Amino acid sequence: MWYPDPETLHSPLHASLAVAIEQAILTKELPAGARLPPHRKMADRLGLSVHTVSKAYESLRKQNLIDGQVGRGSYVCGPAPHPAPQRSEREGGFDFSTVSPVRNKEHSKRFQTSLQELAAELDPSALQACGAVAGSGAHRAAGARWLAACGLAAAPERVLLTNGGSLGMSAALSALTRPGDTVLADSITHNLLVSGCSYLGLKLAGLKADCDGILPDALEDACRTSGPKVLCLRPSLANPVPVMMPEDRRRDLVRIADAHDLCIVEDDPLGPVAEDRPPPVSALLPERSVYLTTLSTCAMPGLQAGYMAAPGHLRPALTSRLLSFGGAGAPLMWELASRWVTDGTMLDFTSWQRHALNRRHRIASRVFRGVSWRGHPSALHLWLPLPDGWSSGSFSQYARQLHITVAPDTPFLASGTCPPGAVRVSLGAVQDESHFRKGLELLAALLRMEPGCLPHLAL
Template sequence: MTKWIPKRETLDRPLHISIANLLRDAISAGQLAVGERLPPHRTLADNLSVSVHTVSKAYDELTRAGLVGGQVGRGTFVLDPAQTSSQPFLMERTDQGVIDLSIARPLYDNLHATRMQSALMELSSDLNPDTYLACRPNIGLEEHRQAGVEWLSKCGLNVSAGNIVMTNGVCHGMSTALSSVARPGDIVVTDVVAHHLIISLCAYLGIRLQGLQMDEEGVLPDAFEEACKQHDVKVFFTVPTLAGPSVSLMSQERREALVRIARQYDVLIIEDDVLGPLPEYRPIPISALAPERSIYLTSYTKCVMPGLRSGYLVAPEALLPTITGRLIVFSWMATPLISELASRWTKDGTADELVCWQRKKIAERHAIVAEELTGFDWAGHPSALHIWLHLPEQWTSQNIVEHAKALGVAVAPPQPFMTAQCQPLNAVRIAVGGVPHPDRFRQGLTLIKGLLKRSPEPLPQLL
């Protein structure tokens, strides 16, 4: 541990910023070397006559800057700049240096920051004031919906601007769509292992959600048809691209079979296609096969940039008045300024550039998974943002989540994705894009692999 301690009289207010700046300068000057352990929070607080909370805030500032990192049970250490993210922000959850493999989100780095900074500079010089002053039309500005026509064609959907509603991402579109076509007590069917937000949303809206049996492609046509025979099914909600425990692409034949059943029993379809054009080769959307009864949702969030919360809802003309009414109640309209950024990036090719970058980086992460988890039962796809890891019989999902947490790794348990009809699922979901640096990602997988090779132990021995 370092013996370097700043002096109390050198501090200014706010104290935590001043402490962080002194430590930053010491790291830059080489007074604190790479790998050196910083003083414990209490020790530094006592030496400087400040609160432990103040020191914690100072360390948090340095962690966010990527200069230091915590290791569970060991302390806080100076990081090697060459081994940390060079971006001016950190995606990784910083609480005690947790390697967060629990949230399926895309990667990003300085390329994204540079593109966003350039876009904001352009907006400051040539943005039409109508964009940031707009409060109508509620479905979105015409030029933004026209850009949506271009983006949606990359997703395999050919539509007119008149059928497009701008949204603040797929989650916004999902709540708008479902509340437009289903009422309390109506039955919605989906995969037995489902999108966790459709489970929550149906519960909030008082809608009865029924999970249908599935295979590696998704919902089984026979299960869908049987549900339609037994019940008055109102909506079929599906994520046919890289979802479910198999993380696979639903085939063209399966999509066509499900559409035939939906038409036969007059069931509406809500298709969540959040990954948009990220998979390089895939069948056309279900909504392209049945545009008269489908609501299609996609966004830029998962395949271009996490903070670019702009998306599209495509619906038949007959549903647009109801959808617009729900949109007004929930948010009045999607944020025009964000829609403007997305539209510009679609037109100038930036969105395509970032999709290609994302596709390449996610494929590299899957290569790491294939190396580290050789011999274990896992399912994934080179364009997916997560994998499902099926556990050896000595482990339960709850045990592995708890033991991984004790080692500083966060993985997602299956329960949030399981409908009421789902049989127990002994697996965990592992995100491949939540950790910015590939070495940290590999480290997280290595720790999990080490757990899988042995039996669970009493957790107090690990804490």
């Protein structure tokens, strides 16, 4: 008789037991025709109630993974032609492809309450006219306060408001480059940087990196040979490979950039979510750096407000690009962001987000035990290299048949970068924690298989 490891079970116990049996069936540890222990024996062995085991078996029966006959007990039917987990309409499968913060009911409650307060207190004219492109003085002062929480000291006059990180990145690249210029970044970098450089007619060159980020020697060689104009960095839990670049590596890159008159665009969407992190690169080279951060990643996607810090000589060019790419300001979102920064709501959300991501990282550590992966306790995603025989495209398609979406590696690659065979798994879009755990467990089961052993999932 086969029994699961009781240490892998967690609350709710019936769902956890069902997942353990489902994994054993998918990996053929429990082949078709194998008998499952009777309800009472399974309950006694695992220290569960008979009712809990019955609920787990019933869940598997609904998925056509097991069946039962009088006199034979419960036995394995084998994977169905298109195996799929039981999905609630509320969750709609497992979305591990969208980078999104973890949220709960308190986020929605505070959002609704704040909007009601704004409607009652804000001068109606503020909502009926276009806002200043860079934000009002009060908005910029709140921005300077938030940047200080991110580790960057910036006077309010150095602060510009944006309608999100993507707009800030586009404006910065456009202001610092001309079509045909070379931009440097990690060889595996943010997908919006890849597409943004393409749209602006820029050459994106990927640099070699190690576990601490871009290698200084690679940056030095590129500066000598390709005449780049901009270095794009995400040193604090970069997307898609979550790396927390140590301070000495940041200083090495700053020294090289300064020696070669290279401008830096630093994207820091998580801000203070990660504690005890090194100072931003922009704090080390403020006169040659544009720093970007956004509040939607720290709190909720709907809060499309971000801050940009730049030296005074770049402000006119950046302001004109913000106007060209994003139009006039969004006073309602900027006002809400300013209030939340000022009254401490954003720091409350940041602290909550940090603890939620820590829990999810611990879950991933247990589920992917024995599997090679890259992550960080404060990151919104993890990077999952695939075993031999898998490409990111084929793995993504197999996962999709289990109603799981992940992000393949190809959109994150700078020109000329060989696909590493990996996927990005986001940790925040699946809001229910038990549902999140089950999705990861199904991914872990799929990782242990080989494509040739999955004819029932033939593409």
